[in-house]
Amino acid sequence: MDTEAFREHIVTGNTFKGEYITVGGAMLNGQTITDAHIKIPLRTLNRHGLIAGATGTGKTKTLQILAENLSEKGIPVLLMDMKGDLSGIAKAGSNHPKINERHQKIGLPYTPKDFPVELLTISEQNGVRLRATVSEFGPVLFSRIIDASNAQSGIIAILFKYCDDKSLPLLDLKDFKKVLQYATDEGKEEIQDLYGRISTASAGAILRKIVQLEQQGGDIFFGEKSFEVDDLLKLDETGRGKINVIRLTDIQDRPQLFSTFMLSLLAEIYSTFPERGDSERPELVIFIDEAHLIFREASKALHSQIESIVKLIRSKGVGLYFVTQNPTDVPEGVLSQLGLKIQHALRAFTAKDRKAIKLTAENYPDSEYYDTKEVLTSLGTGEALVSALDEKGRPTPLAATMMRAPMSRMDILTNQELDDLYKKSVLAPKYNNSIDRESAYEMLTAKIKKAESEEVKEKAKEERATVKRSTRTSSKSSATEKAILKVLTSATVIRGVLGILGKMIK
Structure with missing residues (x-):
C-alpha cells in the first residue's frame, strides 16, 4: 500500500482547530509511520468511550496516558483503581531505551513527569473517605440498588415519606433499619393510619437485602460527611487537573458495593453539575476500570438507570470511559453511546472468542487500509485500534496505533x-x-423509650388507682363492720338485760 497516501489520510483526519491530546502514532503493515499522530479533540471527550483488550495488552497504560494528558490540559480526572497499579501517576517515570525507541518511531519527545494525585477510598484503605447518606439516594434509587420488588419499593417510598414528614434524617443503614423495624412494631398503627398497612413479609425481605449490602461494606459507605462532587474539580497550583484515584483493590469481590457507589456518584454529579451543552472541553473525565463489575451483578433496573445517566450526563460536561477485557462486557445500550473506542488485542482461543472478535470488528468504521478482524488478533502490547470523533462528531480514520508511553x-x-x-x-x-449526629435511629429510639416510659408510668398510675380504690373499699367495709358489730353488741347487751329482767319478773 502507498505509505504516503496513508500518512496523508491519517494527518488530514486528525487535524483539528481546537485543543486535542495525542495518544500515539499510526501503524501500517506492522510498521509505525513517524509523525502520523493519532489525536483526540477535547471537544468530543464528553461523548464517552471504551478501552478494551485481553489481559496484558496495555489497557491500564492507555488509561494512564489519557489521564496524564487530560491533567496537563487542566481537566480533572477520576480513576477507579481496581488492581492497585495506578498510584504510580503521582511519581515521574524514567527514561528507558525501549521507551525512547517507541517515541522516536512515533515522532514525539519523551519527558518523565509526575502528576497531582488525590487518593480516595470507599473502604478501610487510606484515602479521602467517600460517603453518601441514604436520604441523598432517595426511595427510587435506593430501591433499585437493593433490587427491590414493586411491593418492596412501595414500602421503601412510604418509609422515606414518613421520615420526611416527621423530620427524621436518614443518614446510614442503621437509620433505615430502625425505621423499618419501627414501622412493623411500635409504630405499626401510626404508619398504617397515615399511609396504609405494611406487609411484615415484605419488610423482612427488605431487611435481608440491606443486611446483604452491609456485608459488602455498605455500612462504611453510607453516612456523613457526604462527599461533595465539586471537590473532584480541583486544579493544582500550576493549573493542572487533579487526578483523583479511588483505591478499590479490596472490593473486587463486592460488586454490589461498587455498583452502588458508581451509580450514586454519577447521579450526584448529574444533579449537581450545571448544564454545559457542547462545550469546548470536558469539566471532568471518569475512567471506570474493570467495568464488567458494574454490570455483572446489576439488576435490569440498575442497567436501565446506568444507561439513562450515560445518555444524559454528557450535557454536564462529563465523559465516561469504560475499561474492560471485551466490549461485550458492556451492555449494548451503553456501548452505542460511546464515541471513542481504543481496542487492544483480542485472543481467539475458542469459537465463542472468534464470534466476539467478528462482532467487535463490526463496531469500527470500514477502512481500505485494514482487515479489522485480522488486526484485532495481531496487535502487540501497547498497540491498539483507535477510532475517535472529530470536532463535528464524525468518526476519525480508523488507525492501528503505537500508543505513546506514560510520562x-x-x-x-x-x-x-x-x-x-x-x-x-x-x-x-x-x-x-x-x-454521627442525631438521626432517625436516635430519634426513634428516644421516641420508643419515651413511649415505654409513659406506658410504665400509666401502668403504675393505674396500679396506684386500683390500690387506692381497694383501700377505700376496704375502709368502708371496715367501718360498716364496726357499726354492725356495735349494733350487734348493743343488741346482745339489750338481750342480756331483758333476759335478766324477764327472769326477775318471773
Whole structure:
C-alpha cells in the first residue's frame, strides 16, 4: 500500500482547530509511520468511550496516558483503581531505551513527569473517605440498588415519606433499619393510619437485602460527611487537573458495593453539575476500570438507570470511559453511546472468542487500509485500534496505533510513598472525621423509650388507682363492720338485760 497516501489520510483526519491530546502514532503493515499522530479533540471527550483488550495488552497504560494528558490540559480526572497499579501517576517515570525507541518511531519527545494525585477510598484503605447518606439516594434509587420488588419499593417510598414528614434524617443503614423495624412494631398503627398497612413479609425481605449490602461494606459507605462532587474539580497550583484515584483493590469481590457507589456518584454529579451543552472541553473525565463489575451483578433496573445517566450526563460536561477485557462486557445500550473506542488485542482461543472478535470488528468504521478482524488478533502490547470523533462528531480514520508511553511511573507506589501522599491530602481533614449526629435511629429510639416510659408510668398510675380504690373499699367495709358489730353488741347487751329482767319478773 502507498505509505504516503496513508500518512496523508491519517494527518488530514486528525487535524483539528481546537485543543486535542495525542495518544500515539499510526501503524501500517506492522510498521509505525513517524509523525502520523493519532489525536483526540477535547471537544468530543464528553461523548464517552471504551478501552478494551485481553489481559496484558496495555489497557491500564492507555488509561494512564489519557489521564496524564487530560491533567496537563487542566481537566480533572477520576480513576477507579481496581488492581492497585495506578498510584504510580503521582511519581515521574524514567527514561528507558525501549521507551525512547517507541517515541522516536512515533515522532514525539519523551519527558518523565509526575502528576497531582488525590487518593480516595470507599473502604478501610487510606484515602479521602467517600460517603453518601441514604436520604441523598432517595426511595427510587435506593430501591433499585437493593433490587427491590414493586411491593418492596412501595414500602421503601412510604418509609422515606414518613421520615420526611416527621423530620427524621436518614443518614446510614442503621437509620433505615430502625425505621423499618419501627414501622412493623411500635409504630405499626401510626404508619398504617397515615399511609396504609405494611406487609411484615415484605419488610423482612427488605431487611435481608440491606443486611446483604452491609456485608459488602455498605455500612462504611453510607453516612456523613457526604462527599461533595465539586471537590473532584480541583486544579493544582500550576493549573493542572487533579487526578483523583479511588483505591478499590479490596472490593473486587463486592460488586454490589461498587455498583452502588458508581451509580450514586454519577447521579450526584448529574444533579449537581450545571448544564454545559457542547462545550469546548470536558469539566471532568471518569475512567471506570474493570467495568464488567458494574454490570455483572446489576439488576435490569440498575442497567436501565446506568444507561439513562450515560445518555444524559454528557450535557454536564462529563465523559465516561469504560475499561474492560471485551466490549461485550458492556451492555449494548451503553456501548452505542460511546464515541471513542481504543481496542487492544483480542485472543481467539475458542469459537465463542472468534464470534466476539467478528462482532467487535463490526463496531469500527470500514477502512481500505485494514482487515479489522485480522488486526484485532495481531496487535502487540501497547498497540491498539483507535477510532475517535472529530470536532463535528464524525468518526476519525480508523488507525492501528503505537500508543505513546506514560510520562509517570508505570508501577505502584510503595507503602511509604502512599502514606506520604495521603498525609499531603487537602481533602482528608474535611471528610475523614466520622460524624454521627442525631438521626432517625436516635430519634426513634428516644421516641420508643419515651413511649415505654409513659406506658410504665400509666401502668403504675393505674396500679396506684386500683390500690387506692381497694383501700377505700376496704375502709368502708371496715367501718360498716364496726357499726354492725356495735349494733350487734348493743343488741346482745339489750338481750342480756331483758333476759335478766324477764327472769326477775318471773
